Amino acid sequence: xxxxxxxxxxxxxxxxxxxxxxxxxxxxxxxxxxxxxxxxxxxxxxxxxxxxxxxxxxxxxxxxxxxxxxxxxxxxxxxxxxxxxxxxxxxxxxxxxxxxxxxxxxxxxxxxxxxxxxxxxxxxxxxxxxxxxxxxxxxxxxxxxxxxxxxxxxxxxxxxxxxxxxxxxxxxxxxxxxxxxxxxxxxxxxxxxxxxxxxxxxxxxxxxxxxxxxxxxxxxxxxxxxxxxxxxxxxxxxxxxxxxxxxxxxxxxxxxxxxxxxxxxxxxxxxxxxxxxxxxxxxxxxxxxxxxxxxxxxxxxxxxxxxxxxxxxxxxxxxxxxxxxxxxxxxxxxxxxxxxxxxxxxxxxxxxxxxxxxxxxxxxxxxxxxxxxxxxxxxxxxxxxxxxxxxxxxxxxxxxxxxxxxxxxxxxxxxxxxxxxxxxxxxxxxxxxxxxxxxxxxxxxxxxxxxxxxxxxxxxxxxxxxxxxxxxxxxxxxxxxxxxxxxxxxxxxxxxxxxxxxxxxxxxxxxxxxxxx
Amino acid sequence: xxxxxxxxxxxxxxxxxxxxxxxxxxxxxxxxxxxxxxxxxxxxxxxxxxxxxxxxxxxxxxxxxxxxxxxxxxxxxxxxxxxxxxxxxxxxxxxxxxxxxxxxxxxxxxxxxxxxxxxxxxxxxxxxxxxxxxxxxxxxxxxxxxxxxxxxxxxxxxxxxxxxxxxxxxxxxxxxxxxxxxxxxxxxxxxxxxxxxxxxxxxxxxxxxxxxxxxxxxxxxxxxxxxxxxxxxxxxxxxxxxxxxxxxxxxxxxxxxxxxxxxxxxxxxxxxxxxxxxxxxxxxxxxxxxxxxxxxxxxxxxxxxxxxxxxxxxxxxxxxxxxxxxxxxxxxxxxxxxxxxx
Numbered sequence: 001x002x003x004x005x006x007x008x009x010x011x012x013x014x015x016x017x018x019x020x021x022x023x024x025x026x027x028x029x030x031x032x033x034x035x036x037x038x039x040x041x042x043x044x045x046x047x048x049x050x051x052x053x054x055x056x057x058x059x060x061x062x063x064x065x066x067x068x069x070x071x072x073x074x075x076x077x078x079x080x081x082x083x084x085x086x087x088x089x090x091x092x093x094x095x096x097x098x099x100x101x102x103x104x105x106x107x108x109x110x111x112x113x114x115x116x117x118x119x120x121x122x123x124x125x126x127x128x129x130x131x132x133x134x135x136x137x138x139x140x141x142x143x144x145x146x147x148x149x150x151x152x153x154x155x156x157x158x159x160x161x162x163x164x165x166x167x168x169x170x171x172x173x174x175x176x177x178x179x180x181x182x183x184x185x186x187x188x189x190x191x192x193x194x195x196x197x198x199x200x201x202x203x204x205x206x207x208x209x210x211x212x213x214x215x216x217x218x219x220x221x222x223x224x225x226x227x228x229x230x231x232x233x234x235x236x237x238x239x240x241x242x243x244x245x246x247x248x249x250x251x252x253x254x255x256x257x258x259x260x261x262x263x264x265x266x267x268x269x270x271x272x273x274x275x276x277x278x279x280x281x282x283x284x285x286x287x288x289x290x291x292x293x294x295x296x297x298x299x300x301x302x303x304x305x306x307x308x309x310x311x312x313x314x315x316x317x318x319x320x321x322x323x324x325x326x327x328x329x330x331x332x333x334x335x336x337x338x339x340x341x342x343x344x345x346x347x348x349x350x351x352x353x354x355x356x357x358x359x360x361x362x363x364x365x366x367x368x369x370x371x372x373x374x375x376x377x378x379x380x381x382x383x384x385x386x387x388x389x390x391x392x393x394x395x396x397x398x399x400x401x402x403x404x405x406x407x408x409x410x411x412x413x414x415x416x417x418x419x420x421x422x423x424x425x426x427x428x429x430x431x432x433x434x435x436x437x438x439x440x441x442x443x444x445x446x447x448x449x450x451x452x453x454x455x456x457x458x459x460x461x462x463x464x465x466x467x468x469x470x471x472x473x474x475x476x477x478x479x480x481x482x483x484x485x486x487x488x489x490x491x492x493x494x495x496x497x498x499x500x501x502x503x504x505x506x507x508x509x510x511x512x513x514x515x516x517x
Numbered sequence: 518x519x520x521x522x523x524x525x526x527x528x529x530x531x532x533x534x535x536x537x538x539x540x541x542x543x544x545x546x547x548x549x550x551x552x553x554x555x556x557x558x559x560x561x562x563x564x565x566x567x568x569x570x571x572x573x574x575x576x577x578x579x580x581x582x583x584x585x586x587x588x589x590x591x592x593x594x595x596x597x598x599x600x601x602x603x604x605x606x607x608x609x610x611x612x613x614x615x616x617x618x619x620x621x622x623x624x625x626x627x628x629x630x631x632x633x634x635x636x637x638x639x640x641x642x643x644x645x646x647x648x649x650x651x652x653x654x655x656x657x658x659x660x661x662x663x664x665x666x667x668x669x670x671x672x673x674x675x676x677x678x679x680x681x682x683x684x685x686x687x688x689x690x691x692x693x694x695x696x697x698x699x700x701x702x703x704x705x706x707x708x709x710x711x712x713x714x715x716x717x718x719x720x721x722x723x724x725x726x727x728x729x730x731x732x733x734x735x736x737x738x739x740x741x742x743x744x745x746x747x748x749x750x751x752x753x754x755x756x757x758x759x760x761x762x763x764x765x766x767x768x769x770x771x772x773x774x775x776x777x778x779x780x781x782x783x784x785x786x787x788x789x790x791x792x793x794x795x796x797x798x799x800x801x802x803x804x805x806x807x808x809x810x811x812x813x814x815x816x817x818x819x820x821x822x823x824x825x826x827x828x829x830x831x832x833x834x835x836x837x838x839x840x841x842x843x844x845x846x847x848x849x850x851x852x853x854x855x856x857x858x859x
Binding site: 411413414416417418419420421422423424427431432435436438 | 567568591
């Protein structure tokens with residue numbers, strides 16, 4: 001390699017910058033308007049709501065739930081990851097795929113399955129259990145990847161320097177997987193703080209549920225907006241805290257070439273207990289909810305099922321999710337390309353703005369857009385465009401991340417070659433980069449599509465009048481305790497949202513294996 | 518094909534001056550090599566010529582036309598990057614035809630160029646189905662297809678393993694000559710530059726320090742830096758007086774007359790080492806022997822045991838009788854040396 005091929009900090013062309021700026025403004029709209037609403041009674045009014053005892057207790061409950069769930073996910077996720085990548089656990093390849101499947105079950109569907117089976121199991125213990133079982137794959141996936149990716153040589157060197165297996169794990173392996181585990185834990189904590197469906201169904205009063213009831217029961221939107229702002233602040237604080245404590249060491253492997261596979265730790269007489277423990281987790285996280293769903297679906301289908309309504313809700317779900325995915329991806333392409341190719345201050349700003357949705361719980365975005373719609377955009381209030389707008393805000397980070405990483409992986413030298421062969425900058429982007437990045441961008445769009453289908457709070461508050469999706473039908477029937485009527489919607493939702501997720505995950509697993517051998 | 522003329526090119530990235538007044542001339546239809554260590558600015562020079570970077574000052578003219586401000590897509594400059602950089606989503610024919618208009622893509626041009634690089638049977642292969650050397654030849658065909666005014670090759674062989682490198686190098690040289698292409702090869706590999714180019718320009722810290730035929734650059738380096746960078750060299754302190762200089766190897770003849778103290782530079786193949794017959798040459802002791810098969814580098818200490826060592830390297834044919842560390846030898850200088858006054 002010759003010296004300094006610098007990434008030019010050129011200004012992105014206006015044809016990219018204009019749509020990217022639009023996307024950034026859209027992403028910032030709910031947050032901006034939320035703050036405006038929260039301060040509509042002045043700073044004094046804001047402080048009044050924040051300083052209430054009820055509010056402090058609310059913060060406490062939310063943090064408790066997030067903390068306990070994150071701890072539980074770390075234990076389950078790291079434990080499963082180690083067992084399924086580094087030991088002679090029987091059938092570990094298959095079990096590894098099975099263990100990630102709970103991701104495909106929306107938390108409110110799992111909550112519904114538990115509540116339908118045990119109507120009195122609610123509040124904190126139920127919420128913590130259900131959310132832990134839903135979220136541990138967020139830790140399992142990155143940690144398992146880190147455990148496979150690290151070079152076995154570092155552990156072997158530690159052993160050769162006189163450390164036993166446990167010391168080696170503590171001194172070498174743990175630091176190597178720590179960033180992955182921390183990233184997973186952050187995802188879990190943010191998920192729990194922003195989750196609305198599970199805590200609402202299991203009746204545990206954390207931020208999201210209180211915001212919803214406050215909005216529902218009062219004509220004054222200000223307290224709900226204040227609580228929403230507070231929740232966003234809490235989220236930002238956690239992200240910032242995690243960022244501050246992150247180690248500065250580089251964790252990528254030095255040197256080139258693909259790593260050897262790790263030798264497996266023999267489980268021997270621990271095989272039985274290990275299988276038992278994993279079976280218990282998978283039963284609770286996967287078998288039980290699916291079984292409960294099947295039971296109630298069978299019961300409900302024989303008596304209360306309205307097939308026309310089910311098909312209608314399924315069609316609406318697919319339709320709004322598809323719209324959400326198309327619009328979100330279209331807006332994400334210019335932002336992602338700028339983020340990957342133009343390292344200027346302007347580009348960084350646009351990219352940062354597009355990530356606002358990461359810190360915004362669905363209920364907060366929904367609430368802000370409701371206020372905004374009622375006041376400034378009444379023609380699209382409770383119509384499809386406003387709902388799609390909410391999806392864009394919430395899932396733009398997903399799509400931008402996908403576009404950015406797949407464009408970044410397409411070598412810039414390909415664009416140089418294309419230009420030397422007569423293409424304009426945009427022509428090179430169109431004829432080369434977007435082709436090379438195509439599969440990654442499409443995967444991002446698919447992910448947004450699946451996530452839109454499962455989305456509950458924004459859909460609930462912003463859906464067009466008269467339209468029901470699978471999620472809102474499930475919500476409505478659960479609220480009035482009609483589990484038999486709710487179950488078919490939950491079952492169809494899992495089928496529609498889970499199957500493609502499984503296929504995506506399966507394909508990625510195969511790619512990973514292909515890369516490792 | 519047209520000639521390239523680069524005049525007084527300057528380029529900085531922030532506070533770092535990467536090019537500080539580069540002049541380069543390449544005759545139409547010839548291959549010039551820009552040779553320099555990592556970070557000397559040679560890739561930046563290439564990127565300015567191709568139009569990917571804009572120079573702060575100076576001009577680039579291709580075929581007599583100054584191209585300042587002309588975007589890369591209108592310069593008619595083909596590039597062959599490191600590792601080929603084939604478009605992974607297009608097959609070989611798609612890659613080669615990328616720079617052609619729609620009509621020309623359907624003409625025989627793609628087949629012609631593939632013929633030229635000897636890959637006509639590979640038109641429908643995908644890039645990942647080709648070996649490294651084949652990818653490099655497709656990249657060359659792709660650059661040549663639109664009949665560019667100039668072809669730039671950026672370390673095109675550095676990713677190939679050494680066995681393959683010589684063969685691909687020879688093949689690329691042949692294709693470029695057949696196509697009558699004006700080409701600039703950027704490399705840090707002196708062997709590559711000396712063996713392929715008609716003209717070698719040595720670059721250091723953003724400047725061209727010497728430009729000439731491969732024999733000139735190797736045999737009569739412009740300064741000590743060029744002498745040690747282009748090929749192996751024994752550098753000894755010495756005092757020159759006219760056509761000769763005195764140094765640890767005795768009195769050596771100089772290529773150009775000089776006077777005063779300075780450095781005497783002798784190539785290893787100019788040192789003949791033989792077992793001590795007590796007659797000609799300077800006595801020395803073998804320190805080590807690096808055997809390469811076709812030849813060997815023998816390191817000899819010119820000073821008596823116990824004093825500060827002064828080691829010179831001699832290159833000798835591989836099959837002569839081996840010398841072992843500790844052997845007493847005599848060192849004779851053949852031909853003339855270069856001298857650089859302090």
